[in-house]
Amino acid sequence: MREVFEEWRPVVDREIERLLPRTIDEAYLSEFFGSARYEYDSNGLQRALSDPVWNLLDRGGKRWRAIVFLLLVEGFGEDPDEYLQYACIPEILHNGTIIVDDVEDEADMRRGDPALHHISGKDVALNAGNAMYFFPLKILTHNPADLSAERRLSAYEMLMHELNRTHLGQGMDIYWHNKQTIDITEAEYLEMCACKTGCLGRIVARLAAIVTGQDDATEQTVGEFAELMSVAFQIGDDILDIETSDEDGGAFGKAAGNDIREGKKTLMVIHAANNASPQEVARMENILWADENTTEEIETVVELLYETGSVDYAREKAQQLSNDARACLQQLDLDPNVADQLAAFTRFVIDRDV
């Protein structure tokens, strides 16, 4: 697994840099976005678009969405190098959602540095984030790899479907965040994850299927694979936040126990709310709802999540989703070597030993 990441990550970064150079000028703007009617302020766009985007991208990120895309293309028997621009689409979209989510959540930090809106200002950050929603779709209009009209139309329609559901997921998550009572069902929680996180995964996989001309059944199965893996990854991430809550936990660039401070309604929290005493639930709801938390309060919730078996429950759920993802893989007629790498990736989402 590690080798694949090390091989492809710089390739992906170079391609993103080709699509959105660190230094932009009139010639680039005209070529990528079309000629100005009057005259672009390329210096202004440098500051308002390229600088903030690269500020975020340079902080890291595994680019796993691009890399899974490229693996899938290879698995379908095509040359990944031909589809590099498409690989950047979900990666840029993902980083756009990070910027916007951080404004919505009033996040302080991102990947070890102040969240972008604290550096560029809320206005610049938000517009750059939103630009990153549409920028990758503009890549499609340039038609890299010379796709047929039919495939291009499929790609647009798929993207519109998934990007709409992404916003439903974020809408549910925000609504839950804004109320103290925890009365979310597990099915609703999984739907939120499937929409908010899973849809970007689905874009990765379905786009790989579409650009390489797979049939509809393959596109659906590979989409399901990526969704399941993404949801498993999300739950795995939430578990990690609890598990490392006594450590300094910088592994993923996030402060440990942060989800509790943010009042996040994770699968563990929902499970605990259904399995603890009314007094314990009320205490947990108060702690999650409070603007500030003491270390003791964080520990109280962490203990409750362990006592109610919620951490184990979530780990089993993530494991099951990861197993289901591998079952999808087996239904696909992928190059066996690639299938093995993708299967390893679904295990990584639980173990994080890459």
Place this chain on the structure above:
Amino acid sequence: MREVFEEWRPVVDREIERLLPRTIDEAYLSEFFGSARYEYDSNGLQRALSDPVWNLLDRGGKRWRAIVFLLLVEGFGEDPDEYLQYACIPEILHNGTIIVDDVEDEADMRRGDPALHHISGKDVALNAGNAMYFFPLKILTHNPADLSAERRLSAYEMLMHELNRTHLGQGMDIYWHNKQTIDITEAEYLEMCACKTGCLGRIVARLAAIVTGQDDATEQTVGEFAELMSVAFQIGDDILDIETSDEDGGAFGKAAGNDIREGKKTLMVIHAANNASPQEVARMENILWADENTTEEIETVVELLYETGSVDYAREKAQQLSNDARACLQQLDLDPNVADQLAAFTRFVIDRDV
């Protein structure tokens, strides 16, 4: 003119309500966005999506983008009723940009009420605004009026082009807003308007051309018409803000002189910066840059804009753009009655006597 608006506005509103009902449930969500994998929280989505969107839409707005779309469809000899869903696309996009812009600008008020983020919270407002960027594109995937694959692909590609340029326009505007010195050329200012405001106008017009199957030349000319009209409208709006700065100026639901308070670099301000003494320019830059302004300071800038002939200059520019828009109209083979109504509309953007 007034009759056209009065006839179509309720029709457009009913259609938007069909697309996004005031009360949403699982059945609606499944039909519009596709089935849930697990289970939607339809109550949550009611609060996070439908309620905020309708809170804004119910405040008014002329729906002129939808109405110009329908007029153009009629002008091309087709039945507007068949394309009502498409008419809602630019209208929903426009209202999405309003929500997002208000967060970016930290606006207090919108259409006489507190800006949406002050009512729904920044997170809900932003996500609803962003959802309104993608929601209308989902309408296309439902393929109302049973368009050919070729027309649908053209529609997606056109939308991606224009929506990318929209974000360039907003990026330039924000960058200028964040610096005190006024060193913008008129060409850069017009480009910003052509991108930020003009592109939505172009979507209106080009979409009408695409769905009714006009040739490329017609699509380009009608797009140019709408862009010119939109930029003229924007300049007209800026002039109105200055002209009504001694009145209570509620006509457009905006506080008069507001652009000066917000430090907006309008065409008038740019013209004044090029035609006033260095001392006067420095004074104007200070006033525009300050967080708070006295009434006297507002009057100082208003007087400078008049003294430098900048208000007249901007009015002439708007008039010229409006004339150019009518020249585009004349190149088009539109139903004469419709062409007259559209020509009247280009005059309204200067006179606002509708």
